[in-house]
Amino acid sequence: MNDLYVLYRGPLASCNYDCPYCPFAKKVDPPDLLRADRADLERFVGWVTATTDRRLSILFTPWGEGLTRSWYRDAVVRLSHQPHVARVAIQTNLAARTGWLADANPQVAALWTTYHPGQVTRERFLARCRELDTLGIRYSVGVVGFPEHHAEAVALREALSPGVYLWINAAEGHVYTSEEETLWTALDPLFGDSVRPHPSLGRPCHAGETAISVLGDGTVRRCHFIKTPIGNLYDGSWRAGLQPRDCTNSRCDCHIGYVHLKPLNLRDVYADGLLERIPGLRPGKSLLQIQQRPPVSDRQA
Ligand code: SF4
Ligand code: SF4
Numbered sequence: 001m002n003d004l005y006v007l008y009r010g011p012l013a014s015c016n017y018d019c020p021y022c023p024f025a026k027k028v029d030p031p032d033l034l035r036a037d038r039a040d041l042e043r044f045v046g047w048v049t050a051t052t053d054r055r056l057s058i059l060f061t062p063w064g065e066g067l068t069r070s071w072y073r074d075a076v077v078r079l080s081h082q083p084h085v086a087r088v089a090i091q092t093n094l095a096a097r098t099g100w101l102a103d104a105n106p107q108v109a110a111l112w113t114t115y116h117p118g119q120v121t122r123e124r125f126l127a128r129c130r131e132l133d134t135l136g137i138r139y140s141v142g143v144v145g146f147p148e149h150h151a152e153a154v155a156l157r158e159a160l161s162p163g164v165y166l167w168i169n170a171a172e173g174h175v176y177t178s179e180e181e182t183l184w185t186a187l188d189p190l191f192g193d194s195v196r197p198h199p200s201l202g203r204p205c206h207a208g209e210t211a212i213s214v215l216g217d218g219t220v221r222r223c224h225f226i227k228t229p230i231g232n233l234y235d236g237s238w239r240a241g242l243q244p245r246d247c248t249n250s251r252c253d254c255h256i257g258y259v260h261l262k263p264l265n266l267r268d269v270y271a272d273g274l275l276e277r278i279p280g281l282r283p284g285k286s287l288l289q290i291q292q293r294p295p296v297s298d299r300q301a
Contacts, residue, residue, distance in 0.1 A: 002055065004057070005260070007059050008041075008214045012062045014028050014065070019118075019119060020118075021171075027064060037071075043218070044214065045079060052084045056085050059112070060072060060075070062091070066092065067090060067092045077103045081105050086272070088109055090111060091114070092112070094115075110139060111138070112276045115141060115152075122152060145176075145184050150184070167277055169194050170194045193266070198264065205247045207222040208241070209242055209245060212242070217232075219233075247261065
């Protein structure tokens, strides 16, 4: 069965946190927008449920925080039980309760979590992580690599279960010295993939072929970063829109984009954990070996 990776983003743009660098911090959505977001999501869940000729992997990438809304929790639970859904994951700040995940299929449901120092205590965040461990839910944990957050990230790494992958995102606008890069790479062996944007113009990308981005109204685009639609989910035109394509942007600097950039071969690195950002550790392979891959520039040659 053909694999299709789907990133979904509806109109929801509100968040309970107040991260100083984020345009959605403490934003409140009006009731009519929340109703529209819910209706759009339920329509999308219906499409996923009915599209059984593809092996679908879904990542919800809301602008704000989705798991404080019942309809995102319900979507994760419901889709995790669909036989043709290989993965359903959501990006979250992990502030919301986790008990609802007991109803999800732990083989399929997963979380991409981010720890935001200053918005939540490390102890409270780690308590949520332990809840996920108890539930047997797959999750990655991430930190944005601001220099002032390094000590927190080190302490978090020490406290997390050894098997939990901690990723570090390069902070937007920050240029890392080689010493800083070494420090962050000690925490995340794959930090080198995040620290510099990837030149992408004219390079082949899975986005638009076996990965798509979907908006609430069903507009299908290659990825979140190229706005031109290639079809719509609900009139079936997405099928004809899928084809091998080269990137038309000069660079790709977001993990949810460049994991699909073919020359990087990151589908081999992440395997089944591609969407929730957990490197796939096959038997005999370790994170250390991933760290010892050729430099990114060589892989792009
Ligand atoms: S948790 Fe995420 S969406 Fe919310 S304010 Fe922070 S960065 Fe923005
Ligand atoms: S390289 Fe990035 S911007 Fe270009 S098509 Fe792929 S995901 Fe989109």
